[in-house]
Amino acid sequence: MSASVGKVLLAVKGLTAAVGGRNVLKGIDLTVRAGEVHAIMGPNGSGKSTFSKVLAGHPVYEVTGGEALFDGVDLLALTPEARARAGFFLGFQYPVEVPGVANAQFLRLAYNTVRGGRGKDELDPLEFDDFVREKMKLLEMDPAFLDRSVNEGFSGGEKKRNEILQMALLEPRLALLDETDSGLDIDALRIVAGGVNHLRSADNAVVLVTHYQRLLNYIVPDFVHVMDGGRIVLTGGKELALELEARGYDWVEEAARSKAARAA
Amino acid sequence: MNDVGHPFLRGLLARRSPLTPTTPTAPTAPSVSWLLALRAEALERGSTLAVPTTRDEDWRFTDLVPLTRTGFGPVTAAPSLGADALAPFHIPEAGARLVFVDGCFSAPLSVIAAQGGGLFAGSLAAAFHTHDELLHTHLTRLADFRDDAFMAVNTAHLHDGALIVAEAGHAVPQPVHVLHISTLADVAIHPRLLVVAYRDSDLTVIEDHVSLHHGACLSNAVSEIAVAAGARVRHIKLQRAGKAAFHVATTTTHVERDARYHAVGIALGARLSRENLHVVQAGTGTDCQLDGLALIGGRQIADTHSFVDHALPDGTSCQLHKCIAAGAAHAVFNGRVLVREGAQRTNSAQQCRSLLLSGKAHIDAKPQLEIFADDVKCSHGAAIGQLEADEVFYLRTRGLDEVAARNILTYAFAAEIVGRIPVRSVVERLRAEVLQQTGAREIA
Numbered sequence: 001m002s003a004s005v006g007k008v009l010l011a012v013k014g015l016t017a018a019v020g021g022r023n024v025l026k027g028i029d030l031t032v033r034a035g036e037v038h039a040i041m042g043p044n045g046s047g048k049s050t051f052s053k054v055l056a057g058h059p060v061y062e063v064t065g066g067e068a069l070f071d072g073v074d075l076l077a078l079t080p081e082a083r084a085r086a087g088f089f090l091g092f093q094y095p096v097e098v099p100g101v102a103n104a105q106f107l108r109l110a111y112n113t114v115r116g117g118r119g120k121d122e123l124d125p126l127e128f129d130d131f132v133r134e135k136m137k138l139l140e141m142d143p144a145f146l147d148r149s150v151n152e153g154f155s156g157g158e159k160k161r162n163e164i165l166q167m168a169l170l171e172p173r174l175a176l177l178d179e180t181d182s183g184l185d186i187d188a189l190r191i192v193a194g195g196v197n198h199l200r201s202a203d204n205a206v207v208l209v210t211h212y213q214r215l216l217n218y219i220v221p222d223f224v225h226v227m228d229g230g231r232i233v234l235t236g237g238k239e240l241a242l243e244l245e246a247r248g249y250d251w252v253e254e255a256a257r258s259k260a261a262r263a264a
Numbered sequence: 265m266n267d268v269g270h271p272f273l274r275g276l277l278a279r280r281s282p283l284t285p286t287t288p289t290a291p292t293a294p295s296v297s298w299l300l301a302l303r304a305e306a307l308e309r310g311s312t313l314a315v316p317t318t319r320d321e322d323w324r325f326t327d328l329v330p331l332t333r334t335g336f337g338p339v340t341a342a343p344s345l346g347a348d349a350l351a352p353f354h355i356p357e358a359g360a361r362l363v364f365v366d367g368c369f370s371a372p373l374s375v376i377a378a379q380g381g382g383l384f385a386g387s388l389a390a391a392f393h394t395h396d397e398l399l400h401t402h403l404t405r406l407a408d409f410r411d412d413a414f415m416a417v418n419t420a421h422l423h424d425g426a427l428i429v430a431e432a433g434h435a436v437p438q439p440v441h442v443l444h445i446s447t448l449a450d451v452a453i454h455p456r457l458l459v460v461a462y463r464d465s466d467l468t469v470i471e472d473h474v475s476l477h478h479g480a481c482l483s484n485a486v487s488e489i490a491v492a493a494g495a496r497v498r499h500i501k502l503q504r505a506g507k508a509a510f511h512v513a514t515t516t517t518h519v520e521r522d523a524r525y526h527a528v529g530i531a532l533g534a535r536l537s538r539e540n541l542h543v544v545q546a547g548t549g550t551d552c553q554l555d556g557l558a559l560i561g562g563r564q565i566a567d568t569h570s571f572v573d574h575a576l577p578d579g580t581s582c583q584l585h586k587c588i589a590a591g592a593a594h595a596v597f598n599g600r601v602l603v604r605e606g607a608q609r610t611n612s613a614q615q616c617r618s619l620l621l622s623g624k625a626h627i628d629a630k631p632q633l634e635i636f637a638d639d640v641k642c643s644h645g646a647a648i649g650q651l652e653a654d655e656v657f658y659l660r661t662r663g664l665d666e667v668a669a670r671n672i673l674t675y676a677f678a679a680e681i682v683g684r685i686p687v688r689s690v691v692e693r694l695r696a697e698v699l700q701q702t703g704a705r706e707i708a
């Protein structure tokens with residue numbers, strides 16, 4: 001996949017962030033090029049979701065140092081909506097329920113806003129309806145989900161499909177999917193992974209935050225990173241995920257230490 | 265406690281319409297001596313009662329001084345409106361329509377339902393000739409004016425109003441629209457509505473208060489709703505008065521055995537509005553649903569006082585009241601639920617949820633549960649807050665700017681109540697109005 005090196009989409013250097021007076025991210029370095037798939041793994045509480053939300057611009061997190069360039073632009077200086085319009089997409093670990101707003105309206109509004117931001121024509125409700133139904137077929141989603149309130153009463157798996165549907169509509173250049181596979185049964189996993197693969201191209205990139213190798217069987221990563229204590233402590237190829245699956249995370253700390261010692 | 269004979273009330277009582285037929289076709293003067301007696305009693309009460317002050321427990325949060333400082337005259341002649349004036353308020357689903365212009369029944373603008381089809385919908389003045397017995401039985405029997413200055417004044421003026429009757433066993437297919445249009449400033453009107461749903465009937469009434477001007481005026485309304493055994497009544501009250509108007513209203517509903525009453529109250533207008541909702545369980549196994557929304561801004565005050573009286577066993581009541589206050593607006597909710605001794609297996613749930621859109625807006629929400637039976641399920645909750653940061657963020661990550669995200673969430677908060685109105689065109693119209701008020705044009 002990454003035989004020919006794509007251009008750098010995301011360059012994160014020394015990123016640190018705090019929440020509630022506590023440092024949660026302690027210096028993250030990550031470079032993602034067009035065409036690549038990265039996986040970020042690591043124990044609960046290691047900072048994966050925080051990293052995702054900091055990149056998306058959640059106001060509760062305070063960036064205390066470092067930088068994140070998205071296609072050369074200072075991502076951290078942009079509002080969350082400007083990041084979305086620029087082509088950064090976050091698939092939420094816990095998608096938010098928005099009672100009272102119909103999913104169809106929400107999806108069309110998001111689609112038109114992001115497209116408008118990119119100077120493209122908007123779709124009226126009828127045009128959009130056809131368009132979104134096509135995309136839903138890809139994810140084997142029941143069109144009935146269009147009439148329901150955004151994520152309200154959706155099962156865990158239905159919420160995750162709705163996230164990927166949004167990704168399909170917004171066509172991001174970089175999609176960061178936070179535990180999109182958690183709570184999916186094996187069929188749903190195959191469908192969702194198929195959807196993500198369908199959206200991949202040489203011009204975009206995907207970062208998967210996951211606990212499980214099974215997702216990576218479908219979406220094969222070029223790089224696997226292990227996060228621990230707010231840092232990326234180890235990076236390897238796809239075989240690293242298999243090793244983590246077999247051996248857990250305990251040995252990673254050890255390996256990271258010896259790697260650091262070698263480098264010194 | 266208060267000075268007897270309040271000058272404000274005396275002013276309101278000074279000139280009353282005579283009790284004569286207002287419809288030119290009325291054959292003879294009605295023999296309504298009982299009503300004359302009631303009016304006299306109400307006049308006497310209105311002349312001795314005081315205007316409530318914030319020292320009265322029931323009016324703690326709502327100061328009526330701005331009202332009593334304003335003088336209102338009677339309506340001497342109502343302007344005649346063309347049909348085009350109705351267009352913005354037209355409800356296509358409605359079968360019958362009773363239109364009142366500044367409190368006066370307008371026959372040309374109304375579509376009445378004469379007796380025969382299981383539904384009567386017409387003016388009270390006309391019904392004095394045709395429904396004397398029914399009126400004698402029901403009118404003023406539910407809403408007791410004796411201790412309430414506003415109701416006493418309303419009753420002292422009682423000479424016309426809207427009467428809606430659903431015959432026993434008859435499901436009225438189309439809603440009845442009662443439309444009050446205010447065109448004059450500086451006047452007080454006293455709207456009156458009586459709904460009688462006989463056994464096992466089914467009826468939807470839309471009580472609609474709108475304004476064509478921005479001047480000060482007072483609407484002092486009383487509605488009485490009798491829901492007989494097994495009947496189902498849906499009562500939608502839309503208060504869209506002008507921004508300088510005062511709106512004080514009491515709705516008293518009696519719900520008999522196994523009957524169901526669903527009220528949806530929407531308060532958007534008026535400088536000061538007060539809704540008194542009084543639901544009395546008058547039979548076993550009743551089912552009541554009260555949904556309310558106050559959406560206000562500027563310096564508006566919207567006060568809802570509800571009182572659900574569970575007097576008998578196996579009653580259910582479910583209430584959701586929402587307030588959205590922007591600017592320096594003030595919303596008040598007092599939800600009293602009384603479960604009397606013997607009202608066993610009552611199941612009552614009440615919730616008040618409020619959204620403050622500015623630092624200057626404020627909300628007083630008070631549940632008031634009084635339970636004297638032991639085998640009951642009663643819950644209540646009051647939550648006041650701002651929009652959820654996570655919800656705003658979620659919408660922003662999908663490209664919506666912060667203002668749009670906040671507006672949409674505010675809209676959604678209100679839309680939940682609007683969506684409970686069982687009349688599609690009303691839902692759509694109100695959604696558009698709520699969209700405007702919340703600024704959420706984006707999802708129109």
Ligand SMILES: Nc1ncnc2c1ncn2[C@@H]1O[C@H](COP(=O)(O)OP(=O)(O)O)[C@@H](O)[C@H]1O
Binds near residue numbers: 019047048060
């Ligand atoms: N909004 C927040 N407020 C307080 N602490 C937080 C918040 N978000 C994350 N944290 C803390 O930051 C650490 C990393 O959490 P998180 O990024 O969710 O980890 P992961 O996604 O890897 O499981 C945890 O200790 C968590 O409790």
Ligand SMILES: [Mg+2]
Binds near residue numbers: 049050093178179
């Ligand atoms: Mg997480």
